Amino acid sequence: xxxxxxxxxxxxxxxxxxxxxxxxxxxxxxxxxxxxxxxxxxxxxxxxxxxxxxxxxxxxxxxxxxxxxxxxxxxxxxxxxxxxxxxxxxxxxxxxxxxxxxxxxxxxxxxxxxxxxxxxxxxxxxxxxxxxxxxxxxxxxxxxxxxxxxxxxxxxxxxxxxxxxxxxxxxxxxxxxxxxxxxxxxxxxx
Amino acid sequence: xxxxxxxxxxxxxxxxxxxxxxxxxxxxxxxxxxxxxxxxxxxxxxxxxxxxxxxxxxxxxxxxxxxxxxxxxxxxxxxxxxxxxxxxxxxxxxxxxxxxxxxxxxxxxxxxxxxxxxxxxxxxxxxxxxxxxxxxxxxxxxxxxxxxxxxxxxxxxxxxxxxxxxxxxxxxxxxxxxxxxxxxxxxxxx
Numbered sequence: 001x002x003x004x005x006x007x008x009x010x011x012x013x014x015x016x017x018x019x020x021x022x023x024x025x026x027x028x029x030x031x032x033x034x035x036x037x038x039x040x041x042x043x044x045x046x047x048x049x050x051x052x053x054x055x056x057x058x059x060x061x062x063x064x065x066x067x068x069x070x071x072x073x074x075x076x077x078x079x080x081x082x083x084x085x086x087x088x089x090x091x092x093x094x095x096x097x098x099x100x101x102x103x104x105x106x107x108x109x110x111x112x113x114x115x116x117x118x119x120x121x122x123x124x125x126x127x128x129x130x131x132x133x134x135x136x137x138x139x140x141x142x143x144x145x146x147x148x149x150x151x152x153x154x155x156x157x158x159x160x161x162x163x164x165x166x167x168x169x170x171x172x173x174x175x176x177x178x179x180x181x182x183x184x185x186x187x188x189x190x
Numbered sequence: 191x192x193x194x195x196x197x198x199x200x201x202x203x204x205x206x207x208x209x210x211x212x213x214x215x216x217x218x219x220x221x222x223x224x225x226x227x228x229x230x231x232x233x234x235x236x237x238x239x240x241x242x243x244x245x246x247x248x249x250x251x252x253x254x255x256x257x258x259x260x261x262x263x264x265x266x267x268x269x270x271x272x273x274x275x276x277x278x279x280x281x282x283x284x285x286x287x288x289x290x291x292x293x294x295x296x297x298x299x300x301x302x303x304x305x306x307x308x309x310x311x312x313x314x315x316x317x318x319x320x321x322x323x324x325x326x327x328x329x330x331x332x333x334x335x336x337x338x339x340x341x342x343x344x345x346x347x348x349x350x351x352x353x354x355x356x357x358x359x360x361x362x363x364x365x366x367x368x369x370x371x372x373x374x375x376x377x378x379x380x
Contacts, residue, residue, distance in 0.1 A: 028271065029304040032256060032264040059248035059269065066222060066253040074222040079249065081218065114219040 001041050001176040004154070005189055007034065014182045017101070018129075018157065026154065027060035027126055032067065038176060039068035042124070042152040045174045049149045051075050051122045053115060055141065057108060057133055058082055064154060065124040072122065078115060080108040080137060095139035097132050108136050110144075117145035128153040128175060131162025138171060150174060158190045191231050191366040194344065195379055197224065204372045207291070208319075208347065216344065217250035217316055222257065228366060229258035232314065232342040235364045239339045241265050241312045243305060245331065247298060247323055248272055254344060255314040262312065268305060270298040270327060285329035287322050298326050300334075307335035318343040318365060321352025328361060340364060348380045 013021040025031040051072040056065035057080045065077045091112040098105050115121070121144075123137045134151060141148045150172030156163050158178040166173050178190040203211045215221040241262040246255035247270045255267045270285075281302040288295050305311070311334075313327045324341060331338045340362030346353050348368040356363050368380040 023301060024303070028268060028301060030256060030267045030269070032259045032267065035256070059252060059271075062249060062252040063256040063267065063269075066220060066225070066256050069222045077220045077222065077253065078218060079220070079253075081249075111213060111218060113214070 001038070003034070003037055004177050007031075008155070008177055008187055012187055014185050014187065018160075018182060020155065020157075020179070020182070020187065022155070030063045035064055035067035036070075038064060038154060039071040041176055042068050042122075042174070043071035045152065046072075046122060046150060049122075050120055051149060052119045053078060053146070054122050054124055055080065055110070055115070055137055056124050057137060060127075061125045064126060068122075068124055068152065076114070078110055080110050080140060082106050082108055093140040093143040095136035095143075097136040099132055100130050108133075108140070110140050112144070115140070115144040115146055119144070119146035120149050121146040122149050123151040124153075125151070126154045128156040128162045128166075128173070129160045131160075131165045134162060134166060138166065138169075152176075155179065191228070193224070193227055194367050197221075198345070198367060198377055202377055204375050204377065208349075208372060210345065210347075210369070210372075210377065212345070220253045225254055225257035226260075228254060228344060229261040231366055232258050232312075232364070233261035235342065236262075236312060236339060239312075240310055241339060242309045243268060243336070244312050244314055245270065245300070245305070245327055246314045247327060250317075251315045254316060258312075258314055258342065266304070268300055270300050270330060272296050272298055283330040283333040285326035285333075287326040289322055290320050298323075298330070300330050302334070305330070305334040305336055309334070309336035310339050311336040312339050313341040314343075315341070316344045318346040318352045318356075318363070319350040321350075321355045324352060324356060328356065328359075342366075345369065 011024045054065045054077045069077045092109045153175040156175035156178045180190040181188045201214045244255045244267045259267045282299045343365040346365035346368045370380040371378045
């Protein structure tokens with residue numbers, strides 16, 4: 001998606017540890033017009049699929065998923081929670097997510113009430129790198145019995161193993177910008 | 191907002207400790223069509239105001255703020271972060287939020303790059319109860335020098351002090367559903 005790559009080239013900043021900062025438009029300040037173009041592109045990529053639910057992970061996936069849902073007939077969006085919440089009770093789908101970069105282990109959770117075998121599910125998230133978070137969401141989809149149509153990712157770090165891990169499982173992953181490498185401050189797309 | 195109250199009457203569940211669970215449409219599964227009606231109502235209430243930025247708090251404010259922004263000319267949305275993040279660096283606005291219900295203290299943070307004296311700011315959040323989170327966002331607005339137009343709240347617990355605390359400071363708070371009391375399972379609106 002050229003508009004997105006252009007934006008990454010212009011505003012993305014590469015930090016130590018292969019961190020790409022895109023907080024001016026994606027995951028702190030959010031550019032809503034750009035989010036609509038992203039949603040439109042997901043719709044184009046998953047054309048012909050009827051999506052009944054979109055699943056994402058708090059916090060930075062939520063804005064993207066909510067805007068994308070408007071391109072999928074306003075289907076409901078569920079965000080998996082990272083913390084024990086008073087807002088959740090009863091039966092939960094649970095998956096353990098190990099963040100290698102942060103060195104943390106988190107149980108992400110979705111109420112069983114909102115996802116089941118009748119659903120055609122699209123997962124949306126902002127980044128795919130090691131795949132840890134996405135594998136957690138995929139595990140929740142598996143537990144629910146929903147049909148996982150695929151995953152829509154905004155930025156994939158193609159030099160990390162997440163994309164291959166997921167695609168090797170037969171999961172459809174569509175990434176709008178795939179980064180091949182960082183060359184100093186410069187982002188090289190695949 | 192009658193549509194919202196009706197939804198709370200139908201799907202809200204009252205739990206011990208004055209907790210209102212609205213996870214079927216507001217803060218776990220999100221009803222995007224309802225969010226648009228909410229956004230429209232905020233636009234109506236703040237008609238005539240030019241909003242340059244919307245500020246919210248992760249996670250459950252994000253979906254609401256992003257949809258509402260579409261009714262305010264697609265202005266950018268910033269979500270304050272609750273945790274130290276690799277995505278943030280440099281100068282930050284910081285505010286301490288004490289959650290009485292959870293017994294936690296959190297420093298919420300916004301990058302100074304994205305909010306300043308030139309901004310007309312609208313704060314949006316899902317709940318107003320003790321006012322702790324909202325006072326944190328207001329403090330960030332104060333530090334930034336932005337003009338705080340007001341706060342748009344989806345559900346206010348009118349029997350808790352948050353609303354009065356904020357309004358006594360001269361801050362405009364517009365809540366779409368104000369709960370006067372819980373009577374067993376029943377929600378009584380003001």
